[in-house]
Amino acid sequence: WQSMTNPFGGKIDLAFKLETPTNTPPPTGCVETNGVKYDQEPNLFGGLDVWNSSVKPNQVTDNPWWLADDFKCTNTGPITDIHLWGSWQNDVALPGSITFQLYVFDDVPANAANTFSHPGTNVIWHQTFTPGSYAETIWPFSAQENFFDPGLEVSLGPDTVVWYYCFNPTNLFQIGTAAQPTNYWLAAFAELPAGIPNVFGWKTTTSVRNDISVHSPWLGFGVPPPPNAWTPNYQPGPASPQSFDLAFKLTTPTNQCVIPYACPPTFKSVPCGTAWIFD
Numbered sequence: 001w002q003s004m005t006n007p008f009g010g011k012i013d014l015a016f017k018l019e020t021p022t023n024t025p026p027p028t029g030c031v032e033t034n035g036v037k038y039d040q041e042p043n044l045f046g047g048l049d050v051w052n053s054s055v056k057p058n059q060v061t062d063n064p065w066w067l068a069d070d071f072k073c074t075n076t077g078p079i080t081d082i083h084l085w086g087s088w089q090n091d092v093a094l095p096g097s098i099t100f101q102l103y104v105f106d107d108v109p110a111n112a113a114n115t116f117s118h119p120g121t122n123v124i125w126h127q128t129f130t131p132g133s134y135a136e137t138i139w140p141f142s143a144q145e146n147f148f149d150p151g152l153e154v155s156l157g158p159d160t161v162v163w164y165y166c167f168n169p170t171n172l173f174q175i176g177t178a179a180q181p182t183n184y185w186l187a188a189f190a191e192l193p194a195g196i197p198n199v200f201g202w203k204t205t206t207s208v209r210n211d212i213s214v215h216s217p218w219l220g221f222g223v224p225p226p227p228n229a230w231t232p233n234y235q236p237g238p239a240s241p242q243s244f245d246l247a248f249k250l251t252t253p254t255n256q257c258v259i260p261y262a263c264p265p266t267f268k269s270v271p272c273g274t275a276w277i278f279d
Contacts (some may be wrong), residue, residue: 029135030083030166031081038248039250041249042143043206044141044142046145047145049146050148050244051156052067052190052202053098053198055192055199057156065216067187067213068187068213068215075177078172082249083165084202085139087163087201088198091161096131097192099131100128100167100189101126101188101222102129102188103126104186105187106121106185107120107183116212129167145160146158150234153234153241183211204245205244212244213244216229
């Protein structure tokens with residue numbers, strides 16, 4: 001780097017401004033009036049709550065696990081709400097304690113050299129949600145499920161209370177059409193305070209859509225998932241291992257229109273209300 005001066009020897013700075021919404025209160029509930037862009041509802045009976053937090057369950061010696069599941073974008077535009085379903089091992093909950101790390105990655109498709117698809121190394125979006133910056137509530141429907149360790153593929157006991165979490169991401173924009181959808185991966189991890197016994201899990205959905213969900217070792221607070229360390233999620237089955245996907249929903253305000261422009265390939269469309277100046 002070289003410092004800059006004007007012809008008279010004076011220092012030069014550049015013009016810019018940094019802003020953030022002021023006095024934004026924490027969310028008090030989940031917005032359910034927005035248009036749904038993608039939805040995998042929870043499996044409340046016979047599903048799993050997959051270990052997804054930094055605290056280790058009793059008698060477990062393997063890693064805590066990041067979890068990720070894929071979704072297809074068929075409608076270019078922003079994602080303003082991310083909804084997740086989860087539960088606590090043995091229904092011993094500790095609301096107001098989780099710092100959620102959420103990521104969206106690009107996709108590494110399955111091919112001859114890669115036996116399963118998984119998140120890539122390109123981070124499309126990442127945001128940290130501390131307690132109070134997201135909405136959490138008990139889902140009004142009870143469940144009968146098993147807490148599950150995806151690394152050892154073993155059950156860690158039952159639980160019945162479903163928790164619902166809603167996040168308002170900033171600057172999350174997806175690109176894709178029905179004719180040419182784009183595959184993305186949503187990854188999540190629940191960081192809990194050290195020394196507590198409570199263990200959190202991400203709830204499974206009713207069926208496998210697109211590609212199988214995956215897990216990856218958690219290496220420490222604030223550390224992103226290791227690249228190329230993902231493993232498909234399976235549970236023991238009567239005849240063979242059974243794959244599973246995770247429960248989440250992506251929404252955005254309805255009536256979002258997109259104005260097409262005849263631009264270079266990197267500018268195929270822009271949201272309504274965006275101002276462009278062409279020279």
